[in-house]
Amino acid sequence: MPTKILVIEDEKDIVRLLKYNLEKEGHVALSAHDGVAGLDLANKEKPDLIILDLMLPKLDGMEVCREIRKGSRVPIIMLTAKREELDRILGLELGADDYVTKPFSVRELMARVKTILRRSKPGIKEDQLFTAGQLQVDFSRYTVAVKGKPVALSSKEFEFLKILVSADGKALTRDQLLEQVWGHDPAFEIDTRTIDQHIARLRDKLGPESKRVITVKNVGYRFDPE
Numbered sequence: 001m002p003t004k005i006l007v008i009e010d011e012k013d014i015v016r017l018l019k020y021n022l023e024k025e026g027h028v029a030l031s032a033h034d035g036v037a038g039l040d041l042a043n044k045e046k047p048d049l050i051i052l053d054l055m056l057p058k059l060d061g062m063e064v065c066r067e068i069r070k071g072s073r074v075p076i077i078m079l080t081a082k083r084e085e086l087d088r089i090l091g092l093e094l095g096a097d098d099y100v101t102k103p104f105s106v107r108e109l110m111a112r113v114k115t116i117l118r119r120s121k122p123g124i125k126e127d128q129l130f131t132a133g134q135l136q137v138d139f140s141r142y143t144v145a146v147k148g149k150p151v152a153l154s155s156k157e158f159e160f161l162k163i164l165v166s167a168d169g170k171a172l173t174r175d176q177l178l179e180q181v182w183g184h185d186p187a188f189e190i191d192t193r194t195i196d197q198h199i200a201r202l203r204d205k206l207g208p209e210s211k212r213v214i215t216v217k218n219v220g221y222r223f224d225p226e
């Protein structure tokens with residue numbers, strides 16, 4: 001089955017460019033030109049991935065993202081026009097999976113689409129259930145609970161947790177985390193600060209179990225299962 005990708009963007013040239021490139025990769029590309037229509041299509045068509053512009057008529061990208069997240073974990077890549085907007089979105093923690101600042105290179109965006117789709121595909125066999133203290137992670141269902149209470153992680157945060165847990169207590173450098181979560185491409189220019197932000201939010205959400213995510217000075221992070 002081809003992958004269905006929804007592009008929500010009011011700039012028609014960008015929509016055309018993205019559709020052309022997505023279809024060239026063998027995906028089915030759908031598009032909407034405002035937030036309301038986009039949300040509607042997302043609910044109806046259940047796409048495998050959504051590329052979502054921040055500035056949209058009728059309903060802006062943040063609201064659209066928030067609404068989608070109420071009922072779906074579909075991967076979302078946000079498009080923003082400015083670096084400041086990006087910082088604001090990261091701060092708001094809307095649950096988007098990735099962010100691209102305009103003007104973006106199509107090659108870069110396509111590479112990110114590929115990485116995210118590869119990651120969201122089932123098939124990597126994990127230990128289904130992982131428990132450490134009060135923390136419970138179900139890798140097959142993508143659910144996390146602390147003290148029996150569900151914790152809502154973004155898919156990036158979940159990915160970080162999974163990678164750290166899978167490392168069996170070994171420390172991972174920020175570069176290793178970067179590569180495993182975003183895929184290796186120096187063109188992405190994601191700085192290590194972004195990793196620290198994701199880890200900070202992950203810790204925040206893990207509450208009393210955040211102590212297991214340990215900062216290894218001058219290296220990166222490790223997970224303490226003991």
Ligand code: CA
Pocket residue numbers: 009010011053054055056
């Ligand atoms: Ca726009």
